[in-house]
Amino acid sequence: MDQFESIVNLYGGAMPHLYRKFIEPRLKEDVKSLLAPHACTAPESNCGLEAFWCTMTRQGKLKGSVATPSRSHQSSLSPTPQTTEQHIMTLTLSSESVRNTVFTDERGLPMYKSTTPFRLGVRSTTISRHVASESRIEDPIEVVGRIDWHCFGSSIFTIGGMRLESSVFLPRHGLFGKKRTFTGPDGRRYRWDMYRRDVVLSVDDASRTEIARYHRATLGIIGKRRSASLEIAPHAEHMLDLIVLTFIYVEKLRMDKERQRRAAASSGGGP
Structure with missing residues:
Protein backbone atom coordinates (compact mmCIF):
# COMPACT_ATOMS: atom_id res chain seq x y z
CA MET A 1 0.00 0.00 0.00
CA ASP A 2 1.51 3.33 -1.06
CA GLN A 3 1.44 6.58 0.93
CA PHE A 4 -1.59 7.93 -0.94
CA GLU A 5 -3.70 4.83 -0.20
CA SER A 6 -2.66 4.99 3.44
CA ILE A 7 -3.92 8.58 3.76
CA VAL A 8 -7.22 7.79 2.05
CA ASN A 9 -7.84 4.79 4.32
CA LEU A 10 -6.80 6.76 7.39
CA TYR A 11 -9.22 9.60 6.77
CA GLY A 12 -12.02 7.41 5.43
CA GLY A 13 -11.95 5.08 8.41
CA ALA A 14 -11.62 7.74 11.09
CA MET A 15 -14.90 9.61 11.05
CA PRO A 16 -17.13 8.89 8.04
CA HIS A 17 -19.08 12.14 8.40
CA LEU A 18 -15.87 14.18 8.59
CA TYR A 19 -14.48 12.29 5.63
CA ARG A 20 -17.51 13.07 3.49
CA LYS A 21 -17.58 16.71 4.54
CA PHE A 22 -13.93 17.69 4.44
CA ILE A 23 -11.82 15.10 2.65
CA GLU A 24 -13.92 13.65 -0.16
CA PRO A 25 -14.49 17.01 -1.91
CA ARG A 26 -10.75 17.60 -1.93
CA LEU A 27 -10.15 14.15 -3.38
CA LYS A 28 -12.54 14.86 -6.25
CA GLU A 29 -10.71 18.07 -7.11
CA ASP A 30 -7.19 16.69 -6.98
CA VAL A 31 -6.43 13.53 -5.02
CA LYS A 32 -2.69 13.91 -5.28
CA SER A 33 -2.80 17.41 -3.76
CA LEU A 34 -3.16 15.78 -0.35
CA LEU A 35 0.47 14.75 -0.62
CA ALA A 36 1.80 17.98 -2.10
CA PRO A 37 3.67 20.16 0.43
CA HIS A 38 2.13 23.32 -0.98
CA ALA A 39 -1.39 21.98 -0.42
CA CYS A 40 -1.11 22.57 3.33
CA THR A 41 -1.20 26.18 4.51
CA ALA A 42 -1.09 25.41 8.25
CA PRO A 43 2.19 25.14 10.18
CA GLU A 44 4.02 21.85 9.64
CA SER A 45 3.37 20.62 13.18
CA ASN A 46 -0.36 21.18 12.80
CA CYS A 47 -0.44 19.32 9.46
CA GLY A 48 0.90 16.31 11.29
CA LEU A 49 -1.82 16.64 13.91
CA GLU A 50 -4.53 16.24 11.27
CA ALA A 51 -3.35 12.70 10.58
CA PHE A 52 -2.96 12.13 14.31
CA TRP A 53 -6.60 13.02 15.06
CA CYS A 54 -7.76 10.74 12.29
CA THR A 55 -5.73 7.92 13.77
CA MET A 56 -7.17 8.52 17.21
CA THR A 57 -10.78 8.62 16.05
CA ARG A 58 -10.27 5.56 13.88
CA GLN A 59 -9.03 3.63 16.90
CA GLY A 60 -11.93 4.91 18.98
CA LYS A 61 -9.64 6.91 21.27
CA LEU A 62 -11.41 10.22 20.63
CA LYS A 63 -15.12 10.58 20.09
CA GLY A 64 -17.85 13.18 20.08
CA SER A 65 -20.69 12.81 22.57
CA VAL A 66 -24.23 14.08 22.30
CA ALA A 67 -26.19 15.44 25.24
CA THR A 68 -29.75 16.71 25.41
CA PRO A 69 -29.47 20.50 25.70
CA SER A 70 -32.01 22.50 27.62
CA ARG A 71 -34.31 24.66 25.51
CA SER A 72 -34.65 27.24 28.28
CA HIS A 73 -30.92 27.81 28.76
CA GLN A 74 -29.87 31.37 27.98
CA SER A 75 -26.50 31.31 26.25
CA SER A 76 -23.97 33.83 25.04
CA LEU A 77 -23.18 31.57 22.09
CA SER A 78 -25.10 31.99 18.86
CA PRO A 79 -25.85 28.92 16.72
CA THR A 80 -24.69 29.15 13.13
CA PRO A 81 -27.33 29.66 10.40
CA GLN A 82 -27.13 25.94 9.65
CA THR A 83 -27.93 25.03 13.28
CA THR A 84 -30.76 27.38 14.15
CA GLU A 85 -32.92 24.46 15.28
CA GLN A 86 -30.24 23.13 17.61
CA HIS A 87 -29.38 24.31 21.09
CA ILE A 88 -26.27 25.06 23.05
CA MET A 89 -24.80 22.23 25.11
CA THR A 90 -24.01 23.19 28.70
CA LEU A 91 -21.68 21.12 30.85
CA THR A 92 -21.82 21.99 34.56
CA LEU A 93 -18.68 21.58 36.65
CA SER A 94 -18.86 20.21 40.17
CA SER A 95 -15.84 22.35 41.10
CA GLU A 96 -13.89 25.25 39.60
CA SER A 97 -10.76 23.24 40.28
CA VAL A 98 -10.70 21.86 36.75
CA ARG A 99 -8.09 19.20 37.53
CA ASN A 100 -10.52 17.52 39.93
CA THR A 101 -14.07 17.98 38.72
CA VAL A 102 -17.06 16.25 37.14
CA PHE A 103 -18.78 17.60 34.02
CA THR A 104 -22.51 16.88 33.95
CA ASP A 105 -25.06 17.54 31.22
CA GLU A 106 -28.42 19.32 31.54
CA ARG A 107 -30.01 16.13 32.88
CA GLY A 108 -27.47 15.96 35.68
CA LEU A 109 -25.76 12.90 34.19
CA PRO A 110 -21.95 12.75 34.34
CA MET A 111 -20.19 13.06 30.98
CA TYR A 112 -16.55 13.72 31.86
CA LYS A 113 -14.38 13.50 34.95
CA SER A 114 -10.91 14.84 35.69
CA THR A 115 -8.80 13.46 38.53
CA THR A 116 -5.38 14.57 39.76
CA PRO A 117 -3.99 12.52 42.66
CA PHE A 118 -1.70 14.39 45.01
CA ARG A 119 1.96 13.58 44.60
CA LEU A 120 5.32 15.30 44.87
CA GLY A 121 6.98 16.29 41.64
CA VAL A 122 5.13 16.06 38.33
CA ARG A 123 1.37 15.76 38.82
CA SER A 124 -0.84 14.02 36.28
CA THR A 125 -4.47 14.75 35.40
CA THR A 126 -6.52 11.94 33.85
CA ILE A 127 -9.59 12.94 31.84
CA SER A 128 -12.26 10.25 31.42
CA ARG A 129 -15.53 10.04 29.54
CA HIS A 130 -18.69 8.33 30.80
CA VAL A 131 -20.06 6.10 28.06
CA ALA A 132 -23.82 5.55 28.10
CA SER A 133 -24.76 1.88 28.33
CA GLU A 134 -28.25 0.41 28.69
CA SER A 135 -26.93 -3.04 29.54
CA ARG A 136 -25.03 -2.04 32.68
CA ILE A 137 -26.03 -0.58 36.01
CA GLU A 138 -23.18 1.92 35.89
CA ASP A 139 -21.89 3.59 32.76
CA PRO A 140 -18.42 2.41 31.73
CA HIS A 150 5.63 20.46 34.24
CA CYS A 151 6.60 23.68 35.99
CA PHE A 152 9.61 24.07 33.71
CA GLY A 153 9.38 23.19 30.05
CA SER A 154 6.40 21.84 28.16
CA SER A 155 3.65 19.86 29.83
CA ILE A 156 2.92 16.52 28.16
CA PHE A 157 -0.39 15.36 26.71
CA THR A 158 -0.89 11.61 26.33
CA ILE A 159 -3.70 10.67 23.94
CA GLY A 160 -4.18 7.16 22.63
CA GLY A 161 -0.69 6.18 23.71
CA MET A 162 0.94 9.12 21.90
CA ARG A 163 2.84 11.77 23.84
CA LEU A 164 2.60 15.38 22.66
CA GLU A 165 4.40 18.37 24.10
CA ASP A 186 -11.72 18.44 11.02
CA GLY A 187 -8.44 20.04 9.95
CA ARG A 188 -9.46 23.53 11.12
CA ARG A 189 -7.41 25.70 13.46
CA TYR A 190 -8.95 26.75 16.78
CA ARG A 191 -7.81 29.16 19.47
CA TRP A 192 -8.36 29.47 23.19
CA ASP A 193 -8.19 33.03 24.53
CA MET A 194 -7.50 33.44 28.23
CA TYR A 195 -9.13 36.49 29.80
CA ARG A 196 -9.08 37.65 33.41
CA ARG A 197 -12.08 35.58 34.49
CA ASP A 198 -12.87 33.16 31.69
CA VAL A 199 -11.60 31.37 28.61
CA VAL A 200 -13.18 31.35 25.15
CA LEU A 201 -12.67 28.95 22.24
CA ARG A 226 -25.06 29.36 39.37
CA SER A 227 -22.36 26.74 39.16
CA ALA A 228 -19.37 26.96 36.86
CA SER A 229 -20.25 25.80 33.36
CA LEU A 230 -18.81 25.25 29.91
CA GLU A 231 -21.03 26.16 26.96
CA ILE A 232 -20.37 24.39 23.67
CA ALA A 233 -21.88 25.30 20.30
CA PRO A 234 -23.95 22.52 18.66
CA HIS A 235 -21.78 22.41 15.55
CA ALA A 236 -18.75 21.46 17.68
CA GLU A 237 -20.14 18.31 19.28
CA HIS A 238 -18.02 16.14 16.97
CA MET A 239 -14.91 17.08 18.98
CA LEU A 240 -16.17 17.24 22.56
CA ASP A 241 -13.29 15.17 23.90
CA LEU A 242 -10.77 17.58 22.46
CA ILE A 243 -12.64 20.64 23.72
CA VAL A 244 -12.83 19.31 27.29
CA LEU A 245 -9.20 18.17 27.26
CA THR A 246 -7.82 21.49 26.02
CA PHE A 247 -10.21 23.48 28.22
CA ILE A 248 -8.83 21.86 31.36
CA TYR A 249 -5.32 22.81 30.29
CA VAL A 250 -5.96 26.47 29.41
CA GLU A 251 -8.23 27.12 32.41
CA ASP A 256 -2.39 30.11 37.86
CA LYS A 257 -2.08 33.61 36.41
CA GLU A 258 -5.02 34.79 38.54
CA ARG A 259 -3.38 33.45 41.69
CA GLN A 260 -0.15 35.20 40.75
CA ARG A 261 -1.98 38.52 40.36
CA ARG A 262 -3.66 38.12 43.75
CA ALA A 263 -0.37 37.25 45.42
CA ALA A 264 1.31 40.28 43.87
CA ALA A 265 -1.54 42.55 44.95
CA SER A 266 -1.54 41.27 48.53
CA SER A 267 2.21 41.82 48.82
CA GLY A 268 1.95 45.34 47.49
CA GLY A 269 3.40 44.48 44.12
CA GLY A 270 0.25 45.08 42.11
CA PRO A 271 -2.53 47.61 41.61
Missing part, protein backbone atom coordinates in the same frame (compact mmCIF):
# COMPACT_ATOMS: atom_id res chain seq x y z
CA ILE A 141 -15.60 4.95 31.71
CA GLU A 142 -13.11 5.51 28.91
CA VAL A 143 -9.91 7.50 29.33
CA VAL A 144 -9.77 10.45 26.93
CA GLY A 145 -6.23 11.53 27.78
CA ARG A 146 -3.74 12.55 30.42
CA ILE A 147 -1.86 15.77 31.11
CA ASP A 148 1.49 15.68 32.92
CA TRP A 149 2.08 19.13 34.37
CA SER A 166 2.13 21.32 24.86
CA SER A 167 4.47 23.59 22.89
CA VAL A 168 3.57 21.60 19.77
CA PHE A 169 0.04 20.47 20.56
CA LEU A 170 -1.15 23.81 22.02
CA PRO A 171 1.47 26.43 21.10
CA ARG A 172 1.24 29.81 22.77
CA HIS A 173 0.71 33.04 20.87
CA GLY A 174 0.08 36.69 21.59
CA LEU A 175 1.20 38.99 24.35
CA PHE A 176 2.08 37.04 27.53
CA GLY A 177 0.99 33.82 25.83
CA LYS A 178 -2.71 34.40 26.46
CA LYS A 179 -3.70 32.59 23.28
CA ARG A 180 -3.29 28.87 22.59
CA THR A 181 -4.02 27.30 19.21
CA PHE A 182 -4.55 23.73 18.00
CA THR A 183 -5.72 21.82 14.94
CA GLY A 184 -8.98 19.91 15.31
CA PRO A 185 -9.96 16.53 13.81
CA SER A 202 -13.19 30.16 18.68
CA VAL A 203 -12.24 29.32 15.12
CA ASP A 204 -8.82 30.79 14.41
CA ASP A 205 -9.71 32.67 11.25
CA ALA A 206 -11.30 35.96 10.23
CA SER A 207 -14.77 34.78 11.27
CA ARG A 208 -13.73 34.12 14.91
CA THR A 209 -16.82 31.93 15.24
CA GLU A 210 -17.26 31.16 18.93
CA ILE A 211 -17.15 27.46 19.76
CA ALA A 212 -17.10 27.30 23.57
CA ARG A 213 -17.15 29.66 26.55
CA TYR A 214 -16.46 29.07 30.22
CA HIS A 215 -18.52 30.78 32.93
CA ARG A 216 -17.25 31.05 36.49
CA ALA A 217 -19.54 30.18 39.37
CA THR A 218 -21.53 33.02 40.95
CA LEU A 219 -22.63 33.29 44.59
CA GLY A 220 -25.96 34.89 43.82
CA ILE A 221 -25.28 38.15 45.67
CA ILE A 222 -26.13 39.97 42.46
CA GLY A 223 -28.30 37.96 40.14
CA LYS A 224 -28.98 34.24 40.21
CA ARG A 225 -26.57 31.82 41.82
CA LYS A 252 -5.55 25.70 34.72
CA LEU A 253 -3.08 28.16 33.16
CA ARG A 254 -5.55 31.03 33.57
CA MET A 255 -6.14 30.15 37.24
Whole structure:
Protein backbone atom coordinates (compact mmCIF):
# COMPACT_ATOMS: atom_id res chain seq x y z
CA MET A 1 0.00 0.00 0.00
CA ASP A 2 1.51 3.33 -1.06
CA GLN A 3 1.44 6.58 0.93
CA PHE A 4 -1.59 7.93 -0.94
CA GLU A 5 -3.70 4.83 -0.20
CA SER A 6 -2.66 4.99 3.44
CA ILE A 7 -3.92 8.58 3.76
CA VAL A 8 -7.22 7.79 2.05
CA ASN A 9 -7.84 4.79 4.32
CA LEU A 10 -6.80 6.76 7.39
CA TYR A 11 -9.22 9.60 6.77
CA GLY A 12 -12.02 7.41 5.43
CA GLY A 13 -11.95 5.08 8.41
CA ALA A 14 -11.62 7.74 11.09
CA MET A 15 -14.90 9.61 11.05
CA PRO A 16 -17.13 8.89 8.04
CA HIS A 17 -19.08 12.14 8.40
CA LEU A 18 -15.87 14.18 8.59
CA TYR A 19 -14.48 12.29 5.63
CA ARG A 20 -17.51 13.07 3.49
CA LYS A 21 -17.58 16.71 4.54
CA PHE A 22 -13.93 17.69 4.44
CA ILE A 23 -11.82 15.10 2.65
CA GLU A 24 -13.92 13.65 -0.16
CA PRO A 25 -14.49 17.01 -1.91
CA ARG A 26 -10.75 17.60 -1.93
CA LEU A 27 -10.15 14.15 -3.38
CA LYS A 28 -12.54 14.86 -6.25
CA GLU A 29 -10.71 18.07 -7.11
CA ASP A 30 -7.19 16.69 -6.98
CA VAL A 31 -6.43 13.53 -5.02
CA LYS A 32 -2.69 13.91 -5.28
CA SER A 33 -2.80 17.41 -3.76
CA LEU A 34 -3.16 15.78 -0.35
CA LEU A 35 0.47 14.75 -0.62
CA ALA A 36 1.80 17.98 -2.10
CA PRO A 37 3.67 20.16 0.43
CA HIS A 38 2.13 23.32 -0.98
CA ALA A 39 -1.39 21.98 -0.42
CA CYS A 40 -1.11 22.57 3.33
CA THR A 41 -1.20 26.18 4.51
CA ALA A 42 -1.09 25.41 8.25
CA PRO A 43 2.19 25.14 10.18
CA GLU A 44 4.02 21.85 9.64
CA SER A 45 3.37 20.62 13.18
CA ASN A 46 -0.36 21.18 12.80
CA CYS A 47 -0.44 19.32 9.46
CA GLY A 48 0.90 16.31 11.29
CA LEU A 49 -1.82 16.64 13.91
CA GLU A 50 -4.53 16.24 11.27
CA ALA A 51 -3.35 12.70 10.58
CA PHE A 52 -2.96 12.13 14.31
CA TRP A 53 -6.60 13.02 15.06
CA CYS A 54 -7.76 10.74 12.29
CA THR A 55 -5.73 7.92 13.77
CA MET A 56 -7.17 8.52 17.21
CA THR A 57 -10.78 8.62 16.05
CA ARG A 58 -10.27 5.56 13.88
CA GLN A 59 -9.03 3.63 16.90
CA GLY A 60 -11.93 4.91 18.98
CA LYS A 61 -9.64 6.91 21.27
CA LEU A 62 -11.41 10.22 20.63
CA LYS A 63 -15.12 10.58 20.09
CA GLY A 64 -17.85 13.18 20.08
CA SER A 65 -20.69 12.81 22.57
CA VAL A 66 -24.23 14.08 22.30
CA ALA A 67 -26.19 15.44 25.24
CA THR A 68 -29.75 16.71 25.41
CA PRO A 69 -29.47 20.50 25.70
CA SER A 70 -32.01 22.50 27.62
CA ARG A 71 -34.31 24.66 25.51
CA SER A 72 -34.65 27.24 28.28
CA HIS A 73 -30.92 27.81 28.76
CA GLN A 74 -29.87 31.37 27.98
CA SER A 75 -26.50 31.31 26.25
CA SER A 76 -23.97 33.83 25.04
CA LEU A 77 -23.18 31.57 22.09
CA SER A 78 -25.10 31.99 18.86
CA PRO A 79 -25.85 28.92 16.72
CA THR A 80 -24.69 29.15 13.13
CA PRO A 81 -27.33 29.66 10.40
CA GLN A 82 -27.13 25.94 9.65
CA THR A 83 -27.93 25.03 13.28
CA THR A 84 -30.76 27.38 14.15
CA GLU A 85 -32.92 24.46 15.28
CA GLN A 86 -30.24 23.13 17.61
CA HIS A 87 -29.38 24.31 21.09
CA ILE A 88 -26.27 25.06 23.05
CA MET A 89 -24.80 22.23 25.11
CA THR A 90 -24.01 23.19 28.70
CA LEU A 91 -21.68 21.12 30.85
CA THR A 92 -21.82 21.99 34.56
CA LEU A 93 -18.68 21.58 36.65
CA SER A 94 -18.86 20.21 40.17
CA SER A 95 -15.84 22.35 41.10
CA GLU A 96 -13.89 25.25 39.60
CA SER A 97 -10.76 23.24 40.28
CA VAL A 98 -10.70 21.86 36.75
CA ARG A 99 -8.09 19.20 37.53
CA ASN A 100 -10.52 17.52 39.93
CA THR A 101 -14.07 17.98 38.72
CA VAL A 102 -17.06 16.25 37.14
CA PHE A 103 -18.78 17.60 34.02
CA THR A 104 -22.51 16.88 33.95
CA ASP A 105 -25.06 17.54 31.22
CA GLU A 106 -28.42 19.32 31.54
CA ARG A 107 -30.01 16.13 32.88
CA GLY A 108 -27.47 15.96 35.68
CA LEU A 109 -25.76 12.90 34.19
CA PRO A 110 -21.95 12.75 34.34
CA MET A 111 -20.19 13.06 30.98
CA TYR A 112 -16.55 13.72 31.86
CA LYS A 113 -14.38 13.50 34.95
CA SER A 114 -10.91 14.84 35.69
CA THR A 115 -8.80 13.46 38.53
CA THR A 116 -5.38 14.57 39.76
CA PRO A 117 -3.99 12.52 42.66
CA PHE A 118 -1.70 14.39 45.01
CA ARG A 119 1.96 13.58 44.60
CA LEU A 120 5.32 15.30 44.87
CA GLY A 121 6.98 16.29 41.64
CA VAL A 122 5.13 16.06 38.33
CA ARG A 123 1.37 15.76 38.82
CA SER A 124 -0.84 14.02 36.28
CA THR A 125 -4.47 14.75 35.40
CA THR A 126 -6.52 11.94 33.85
CA ILE A 127 -9.59 12.94 31.84
CA SER A 128 -12.26 10.25 31.42
CA ARG A 129 -15.53 10.04 29.54
CA HIS A 130 -18.69 8.33 30.80
CA VAL A 131 -20.06 6.10 28.06
CA ALA A 132 -23.82 5.55 28.10
CA SER A 133 -24.76 1.88 28.33
CA GLU A 134 -28.25 0.41 28.69
CA SER A 135 -26.93 -3.04 29.54
CA ARG A 136 -25.03 -2.04 32.68
CA ILE A 137 -26.03 -0.58 36.01
CA GLU A 138 -23.18 1.92 35.89
CA ASP A 139 -21.89 3.59 32.76
CA PRO A 140 -18.42 2.41 31.73
CA ILE A 141 -15.60 4.95 31.71
CA GLU A 142 -13.11 5.51 28.91
CA VAL A 143 -9.91 7.50 29.33
CA VAL A 144 -9.77 10.45 26.93
CA GLY A 145 -6.23 11.53 27.78
CA ARG A 146 -3.74 12.55 30.42
CA ILE A 147 -1.86 15.77 31.11
CA ASP A 148 1.49 15.68 32.92
CA TRP A 149 2.08 19.13 34.37
CA HIS A 150 5.63 20.46 34.24
CA CYS A 151 6.60 23.68 35.99
CA PHE A 152 9.61 24.07 33.71
CA GLY A 153 9.38 23.19 30.05
CA SER A 154 6.40 21.84 28.16
CA SER A 155 3.65 19.86 29.83
CA ILE A 156 2.92 16.52 28.16
CA PHE A 157 -0.39 15.36 26.71
CA THR A 158 -0.89 11.61 26.33
CA ILE A 159 -3.70 10.67 23.94
CA GLY A 160 -4.18 7.16 22.63
CA GLY A 161 -0.69 6.18 23.71
CA MET A 162 0.94 9.12 21.90
CA ARG A 163 2.84 11.77 23.84
CA LEU A 164 2.60 15.38 22.66
CA GLU A 165 4.40 18.37 24.10
CA SER A 166 2.13 21.32 24.86
CA SER A 167 4.47 23.59 22.89
CA VAL A 168 3.57 21.60 19.77
CA PHE A 169 0.04 20.47 20.56
CA LEU A 170 -1.15 23.81 22.02
CA PRO A 171 1.47 26.43 21.10
CA ARG A 172 1.24 29.81 22.77
CA HIS A 173 0.71 33.04 20.87
CA GLY A 174 0.08 36.69 21.59
CA LEU A 175 1.20 38.99 24.35
CA PHE A 176 2.08 37.04 27.53
CA GLY A 177 0.99 33.82 25.83
CA LYS A 178 -2.71 34.40 26.46
CA LYS A 179 -3.70 32.59 23.28
CA ARG A 180 -3.29 28.87 22.59
CA THR A 181 -4.02 27.30 19.21
CA PHE A 182 -4.55 23.73 18.00
CA THR A 183 -5.72 21.82 14.94
CA GLY A 184 -8.98 19.91 15.31
CA PRO A 185 -9.96 16.53 13.81
CA ASP A 186 -11.72 18.44 11.02
CA GLY A 187 -8.44 20.04 9.95
CA ARG A 188 -9.46 23.53 11.12
CA ARG A 189 -7.41 25.70 13.46
CA TYR A 190 -8.95 26.75 16.78
CA ARG A 191 -7.81 29.16 19.47
CA TRP A 192 -8.36 29.47 23.19
CA ASP A 193 -8.19 33.03 24.53
CA MET A 194 -7.50 33.44 28.23
CA TYR A 195 -9.13 36.49 29.80
CA ARG A 196 -9.08 37.65 33.41
CA ARG A 197 -12.08 35.58 34.49
CA ASP A 198 -12.87 33.16 31.69
CA VAL A 199 -11.60 31.37 28.61
CA VAL A 200 -13.18 31.35 25.15
CA LEU A 201 -12.67 28.95 22.24
CA SER A 202 -13.19 30.16 18.68
CA VAL A 203 -12.24 29.32 15.12
CA ASP A 204 -8.82 30.79 14.41
CA ASP A 205 -9.71 32.67 11.25
CA ALA A 206 -11.30 35.96 10.23
CA SER A 207 -14.77 34.78 11.27
CA ARG A 208 -13.73 34.12 14.91
CA THR A 209 -16.82 31.93 15.24
CA GLU A 210 -17.26 31.16 18.93
CA ILE A 211 -17.15 27.46 19.76
CA ALA A 212 -17.10 27.30 23.57
CA ARG A 213 -17.15 29.66 26.55
CA TYR A 214 -16.46 29.07 30.22
CA HIS A 215 -18.52 30.78 32.93
CA ARG A 216 -17.25 31.05 36.49
CA ALA A 217 -19.54 30.18 39.37
CA THR A 218 -21.53 33.02 40.95
CA LEU A 219 -22.63 33.29 44.59
CA GLY A 220 -25.96 34.89 43.82
CA ILE A 221 -25.28 38.15 45.67
CA ILE A 222 -26.13 39.97 42.46
CA GLY A 223 -28.30 37.96 40.14
CA LYS A 224 -28.98 34.24 40.21
CA ARG A 225 -26.57 31.82 41.82
CA ARG A 226 -25.06 29.36 39.37
CA SER A 227 -22.36 26.74 39.16
CA ALA A 228 -19.37 26.96 36.86
CA SER A 229 -20.25 25.80 33.36
CA LEU A 230 -18.81 25.25 29.91
CA GLU A 231 -21.03 26.16 26.96
CA ILE A 232 -20.37 24.39 23.67
CA ALA A 233 -21.88 25.30 20.30
CA PRO A 234 -23.95 22.52 18.66
CA HIS A 235 -21.78 22.41 15.55
CA ALA A 236 -18.75 21.46 17.68
CA GLU A 237 -20.14 18.31 19.28
CA HIS A 238 -18.02 16.14 16.97
CA MET A 239 -14.91 17.08 18.98
CA LEU A 240 -16.17 17.24 22.56
CA ASP A 241 -13.29 15.17 23.90
CA LEU A 242 -10.77 17.58 22.46
CA ILE A 243 -12.64 20.64 23.72
CA VAL A 244 -12.83 19.31 27.29
CA LEU A 245 -9.20 18.17 27.26
CA THR A 246 -7.82 21.49 26.02
CA PHE A 247 -10.21 23.48 28.22
CA ILE A 248 -8.83 21.86 31.36
CA TYR A 249 -5.32 22.81 30.29
CA VAL A 250 -5.96 26.47 29.41
CA GLU A 251 -8.23 27.12 32.41
CA LYS A 252 -5.55 25.70 34.72
CA LEU A 253 -3.08 28.16 33.16
CA ARG A 254 -5.55 31.03 33.57
CA MET A 255 -6.14 30.15 37.24
CA ASP A 256 -2.39 30.11 37.86
CA LYS A 257 -2.08 33.61 36.41
CA GLU A 258 -5.02 34.79 38.54
CA ARG A 259 -3.38 33.45 41.69
CA GLN A 260 -0.15 35.20 40.75
CA ARG A 261 -1.98 38.52 40.36
CA ARG A 262 -3.66 38.12 43.75
CA ALA A 263 -0.37 37.25 45.42
CA ALA A 264 1.31 40.28 43.87
CA ALA A 265 -1.54 42.55 44.95
CA SER A 266 -1.54 41.27 48.53
CA SER A 267 2.21 41.82 48.82
CA GLY A 268 1.95 45.34 47.49
CA GLY A 269 3.40 44.48 44.12
CA GLY A 270 0.25 45.08 42.11
CA PRO A 271 -2.53 47.61 41.61
